[in-house]
Amino acid sequence: MSRPRPAADVDAYDLTADVIVVGLGIAGVAAALEAVEAGADTLVLEAAAAGGGTSALSGGIVYLGGGTPVQEACGFDDTAENMARFLAEACGPGVDRGKLEAFCEGSVELYHWLTDHGLEFEHTFYATTAGREPPDTSGLIYSGGEDAHPGAEVATPAPRGHHPRYPDAAGVHIMDVLLAELDRTAARVLTSTTVERLIVDGHRVVGVEARAGGKAIRAEARGGVALTAGGFVFNDDMVARHTPELLRANLRIGTDHDDGRGIRMAQAVGAATINMSAFECAVPITPPLGLMRGVIVNARGLRFVNEDAYTGRIGIELLARQDGEGYLIVDEDVYEVNLVGMQAMAVAETIEELAEEIRVPADALAATLDVYNRNASEGRDPLFHKRPEMLKPLAPPLGIIDLRVESTFYAVFTLGGLWTDADGAVLSEDGEAIAGLHAAGRTTSGIAVRGYVSGISLADGLFFGRRAGRSAAIDLAGTA
Numbered sequence: 001m002s003r004p005r006p007a008a009d010v011d012a013y014d015l016t017a018d019v020i021v022v023g024l025g026i027a028g029v030a031a032a033l034e035a036v037e038a039g040a041d042t043l044v045l046e047a048a049a050a051g052g053g054t055s056a057l058s059g060g061i062v063y064l065g066g067g068t069p070v071q072e073a074c075g076f077d078d079t080a081e082n083m084a085r086f087l088a089e090a091c092g093p094g095v096d097r098g099k100l101e102a103f104c105e106g107s108v109e110l111y112h113w114l115t116d117h118g119l120e121f122e123h124t125f126y127a128t129t130a131g132r133e134p135p136d137t138s139g140l141i142y143s144g145g146e147d148a149h150p151g152a153e154v155a156t157p158a159p160r161g162h163h164p165r166y167p168d169a170a171g172v173h174i175m176d177v178l179l180a181e182l183d184r185t186a187a188r189v190l191t192s193t194t195v196e197r198l199i200v201d202g203h204r205v206v207g208v209e210a211r212a213g214g215k216a217i218r219a220e221a222r223g224g225v226a227l228t229a230g231g232f233v234f235n236d237d238m239v240a241r242h243t244p245e246l247l248r249a250n251l252r253i254g255t256d257h258d259d260g261r262g263i264r265m266a267q268a269v270g271a272a273t274i275n276m277s278a279f280e281c282a283v284p285i286t287p288p289l290g291l292m293r294g295v296i297v298n299a300r301g302l303r304f305v306n307e308d309a310y311t312g313r314i315g316i317e318l319l320a321r322q323d324g325e326g327y328l329i330v331d332e333d334v335y336e337v338n339l340v341g342m343q344a345m346a347v348a349e350t351i352e353e354l355a356e357e358i359r360v361p362a363d364a365l366a367a368t369l370d371v372y373n374r375n376a377s378e379g380r381d382p383l384f385h386k387r388p389e390m391l392k393p394l395a396p397p398l399g400i401i402d403l404r405v406e407s408t409f410y411a412v413f414t415l416g417g418l419w420t421d422a423d424g425a426v427l428s429e430d431g432e433a434i435a436g437l438h439a440a441g442r443t444t445s446g447i448a449v450r451g452y453v454s455g456i457s458l459a460d461g462l463f464f465g466r467r468a469g470r471s472a473a474i475d476l477a478g479t480a
C-alpha cells in the first residue's frame with residue numbers, strides 16, 4: 001500500500017506544484033505558509049474534510065521561551081541556553097542536541113512569526129497546574145514542571161507555556177487563525193484527499209499519489225514533499241509493535257488519520273525512524289493543585305516520583321515504568337474530587353487496612369508513609385524533592401485514589417517517527433538526507449523523546465514545519 005511509485009510509471013501528472021505538503025495540522029500549515037513565503041507554488045493535500053487535525057483539538061499551549069515579550073512583561077528571565085538545559089532534562093534522555101539548540105535559539109523568532117500571523121498573547125501569567133491550559137485568556141503558564149524537581153535544579157525556572165488570547169483550550173483558535181492566513185495566499189488546498197504513496201525518480205522523491213473520492217490523483221513536486229501527517233496512535237498494529245503500553249490506555253488522543261501512513265510511506269523510500277517506543281501519557285491528577293500534597297505509591301508500596309511533578313511526567317512514570325499501577329494516598333485535609341472526577345475508591349483507618357485495600361505490602365507502605373511524614377513535618381522531601389509548600393504529614397483516616405491504568409484517564413499519543421535533521425530533511429539509516437523529502441510534527445521524532453512538556457508538540461510542529469516547508473522550497477532552487 002505504501003510502496004513508492006516509480007516516476008517512469010506515471011504517464012501524466014494531474015497536478016504540479018513546487019512544494020507539496022501532506023496533512024494540514026499545525027506542522028502542515030506552518031510548512032505551507034513558509035513555502036509560500038519563500039516563493040514556492042504550494043499544494044496542500046489533506047485527508048480530512050477540513051484542515052486542523054489533532055492540532056485543532058488541542059489545548060493550544062505553545063512552548064516558547066528564551067525571553068519572549070510575554071515572559072519579559074510578566075517578569076520572568078529566560079535565555080535560549082536556560083530553556084535548552086530544562087528541555088534536555090524534561091524531554092530526555094536522548095534529545096537531539098542539534099534540533100534542541102536550533103529550536104531554543106529560534107523560539108523568540110517563532111513567537112514573533114505567530115504574532116505576525118495574527119495570534120495574540122496576553123502579557124499575563126496564570127499560576128496553574130503544570131500541563132493545564134488557563135481557564136481564561138491568560139498568556140503564560142508553567143506547563144512542564146519548570147518550577148518543580150528536577151527541572152528547577154537544572155535550569156532557572158521560567159514559565160514557557162504560551163496560551164493565545166482565547167478562553168480555554170485554544171488549539172482550534174490557533175488553527176483557525178493560521179488556516180485563514182493560508183487561505184489568503186495563493187496556496188492550493190485539496191481536502192478529502194488522502195496521500196497513499198510517494199513517487200520517486202531514482203533516489204529522489206518527486207511527487208505523491210493520493211486518492212480523492214475513489215479517484216487516484218498524481219501530483220508532481222518540482223521542489224520537495226513535506227510530510228506532516230500526524231503520528232500513529234490510531235494504528236493498532238504499529239502501536240502493538242512499538243508502544244504496546246498504549247493499548248492499555250483508555251484515552252488515545254488524536255484523530256483517525258493518526259494512522260502512521262506518513263511514516264510508512266517514507267520508510268518505503270528508505271527513511272529511518274527513531275524513538276518509535278516513545279510516547280506521552282498524561283494522567284490528569286491535578287487540578288486541583290492541593291492533591292499534590294498526597295503521596296503516590298506503586299504496587300510495592302513505594303514512592304517513585306515527586307507528586308508535584310508535571311502530570312505528563314507522572315503519567316509516563318506510571319505507564320512506562322510502574323506497569324500502570326499506582327495509588328494516590330490522601331487525608332481529609334488534602335482530599336478533593338478532582339477536575340476529571342477522580343474520587344477516593346476507599347477510606348482506611350489504619351495503614352494495614354490501607355495496604356489490604358490496595359494489595360500492597362503493609363510493611364513497605366508503613367515505612368514509606370513513616371519516612372514521608374517525618375520529613376514532611378520538617379518541610380523536607382530528601383527522596384523526591386517535592387516543594388515545601390506541597391508537603392504535609394498525612395493523618396488517618398486515609399483515602400485512596402485509584403491511579404491504575406484500568407481505572408482512570410491515561411491520555412496518550414505517540415512521539416516516535418521519522419528521523420529528521422534540524423532543517424526538516426528526512427534521513428536514511430545512513431544519516432543521509434533523502435532528496436526531495438522533508439517532514440515535521442508527529443510524523444517525526446521531535447524535541448520530546450522520553451519525557452514531555454505541554455506545548456512542545458505544537459511548538460516543534462510549528463518550528464520544524466516551517467523549516468521543512470522552507471527546505472522543500474529551497475530544494476526547488478537546487479533542482480532548477
Ligand SMILES: Cc1cc2nc3c(=O)[nH]c(=O)nc-3n(C[C@H](O)[C@H](O)[C@H](O)COP(=O)(O)OP(=O)(O)OC[C@H]3O[C@@H](n4cnc5c(N)ncnc54)[C@H](O)[C@@H]3O)c2cc1C
Pocket residue numbers: 022023024025026027028045046047048051052053054055056057058059060061062063133171193194195196228229230231253254255257258259261262413440441442443454455456457458459461
Ligand atoms: C485534547 C488534546 C490536547 C492537547 N493539548 C496540547 C497542547 O496544549 N499543546 C501541545 O503542544 N500539544 C497538545 N496536544 C498534542 C498536539 O495537539 C499534537 O501532538 C499536534 O497537534 C500534532 O500536530 P501535527 O501537525 O503533527 O498533526 P495533526 O494536527 O494531527 O495534523 C496532521 C494532519 O494530517 C492529515 N493526514 C494524515 N494522514 C494523511 C494522509 N495520508 N494524506 C493527507 N493528509 C493526512 C490529518 O488528517 C491531519 O489533518 C494535545 C492533543 C489533544 C488531543
